[in-house]
Amino acid sequence: MTMQRDKFEGIPIGVARSESFEYRMRRIRAEMLPAASLRTGADSPWFAVRVMSGREIAVYEALDEAGIEAVVPMRMGPEYRRRGRKIPASKIPVMTGYVLVRFFASDQAFLAIRGFEHVIDVVGGCMSPHRIPDSEVKRFKALADGGDLNWERPVTVFKRGEKVRVSDGPFASFSGEIISCRNDGKGDAVVEMHLFSGTVPVLMPLAILEKI
Template identity: 45%
Template structure:
């Protein structure tokens, strides 16, 4: 008869460590982002331009995530535009600044899955558009052009656009995170200004996105 030993040998992992799971993961995240940011900077200094990726974040936290990444040395950008005018007691108040596309921060980093995965550890970040293995990329020139158009007021809420859309119409995204993607209008716009909600088929599922009317053209 074989006797079984109920004795554990060796030392349990992480027992007695003062560092908790969240702290350990945050340390790993910070380390990966530091390494990725350094390589990206060195690559740019030597004349190269690392690709840009869209990091999906909590809506309303875009600038907060941008500041966090910049503080860590990670180049990031939230293209901004003027929001709708406010009309109160006969006065017209100029709209406040808002992201061109809500819920996303553009990040420039070397295309290494481990570095991109580190972005998800940043507070208020959700995931990388397209996934860390095969993310959707933007070139440095595309991002610069998109930001120049935004700064020039092309996507401002009150800027009139000669385009009327109806629900169910197919459209094409001309710039930004979803550049060259086809979408279907969900929420129509007959005012010739402001935003439109479209659904983009991405990675086998429909992704709803709110974009300026000026960012679209009919197919």
């Protein structure tokens, strides 16, 4: 005969302290921050952190304030025209939805990074994070600072459905398929890429794409 139990032992996470999920994440982040702020060598690899679109600078500033090394390569965005008036281009992140972060890799450090507001995850996950060579990050930032990745700069014209390979940046050597882009060789393209977590659409500059 099978006996059924109508009670359980233990206390649900957070109930004992009446913690909300947001408060609990802030507490965990605060406890783990010292691990994430440990500096590495000058040639140590970087990690790509996926963040909410439009929150790249906010995440960068929060990381920087916490003493964590981070960078968001910037470029000149598009020019706009409204009611016949030309609005000059302004600086925007090269990679929408991503911040590059460098720290001494540990479980505690990854938990701290994931606990920041607007952070979605570390590319590749905590178990097998995608490591980006320092030389590639320096090269990518130099291209951005030199204007080679500016939105208005014409490059190769791509079409929807074309197979491409990423030439520079955090996803250099990865390949994918163009989902959408302009037909004048300017701006960005939505590329469906096969990353560690599966197929993911990524918005990236046409300037770092090559046809294959």
